[in-house]
Amino acid sequence: MLETGIATPGYRITPLQQIAKGGRWRTEAMRSYAQPVLYWFTRGQGRITIQGATHGYGPHNAVLLPPGTMHGFDTLGQVAGSAIFLRPDPSLDVPETAIHLRLRDATLQAELNLQVDNIQRELDRGAQASDRALLHHAGLMLLWLERQAGPDWQEGAEPGGSAGRLAAAFTALLERDFRRGRTVAEYAAQLGITPTHLSRACKAASGRPASALLQDRLHYEARRLLRETSLPVKDVAQALGFRSAAYFTRAFQQRTGQTPSAFRRGG
Structure with a gap:
């Protein structure tokens, strides 16, 4: 099953190769x-964009993202590793900003593998898996990541410079409001700058x-809804703030080379 940010998420571990096959x-x-x-990421390299700032990643890179963090990553060649999804729980002390670790030491790589394996072993128990055990394993993993990042990780995780800060502010607004049909000019006005500056x-x-x-955020959500729900195309268009189903169809086809219906039939 591909991970898609469903409404009631739980603990899951999905190979990155499986996600990329989609x-x-x-x-x-x-x-x-x-x-x-x-x-x-245990093998491969590429670029990952987090809150509007792009950085490179390589083998043995760990990227922790809080809930609601807008992101995407490309791959240069084959990539291997895991996406570990944690249940949103008030008991979990999840960092408020992203952490990106480059673990070059083999001992640290083994330690993180052990943290992930502990969660996987509990999940492998199926119906007998304990939410309490998963919560503790997840909490220990988060603490381990924060310790490796060091005391200044929050400062280092923030996008650098005025451009990075503006991009982060924009993507935070975008993630909140992208379903409302707002334009770049409207986002820029809210930030108090011109569209060109943004x-x-x-x-x-x-x-x-x-x-x-x-457009990337809108059309990801459009494709997700078309592939993973049975919502009529007109309802998908309405949910994403398009003026009409016809306008959505034109925009979608221009972006993907397929009509929404053809994309949905692609399975």
Whole structure:
């Protein structure tokens, strides 16, 4: 089963290779999950965009994302590793900002593998799996990640410079409001800057203008709804703030090369 940020998420571990098999949009398009997620890359390299800022990643990189963090990653060649999805729980002390660790020491790599294996072994118990055990394993893993990041991890996790800060502010608004049909100009006005200034900041931070990030987020959600729900196309269009089903169909086809109905039939 591909991970897609469903309404009542629980603990799951999914191989990154499985997610990537769903198509490039499954990894590269901007999305967020309603739960904390740890990407543990054990092989391969590429770029990951988090809150509008793009950085490289390589083997033995761990990326922890709080719930609702807009992100996407590309891959150069084959990638291996796991996506560890944690249940959103008030008892879990989840960091408020992302953590990106480059674990070059083999001992640290083995320690994180053990943390992930502990969760996997509990999940392998199936119906006998204990929510209490999973909560404790998840809490220990989060604490381990914070300790490896060190006392200054929060400062280091923030996008650098004014461009990074603007891109982060924009993506936070975008994640909240992308279903409302808002334009880049409206987001820029809310931030107190011009659309040109906003697009330049996003381009500097992520290599993409603000409009590309907006369209990426919209069309990821459109594809997700078409593939994973039975909502009529007109309802998908309405849910994402498009003026009409016809306008949505034109925009979707221009973006993907397929009509929404053809994309849905693709399975």
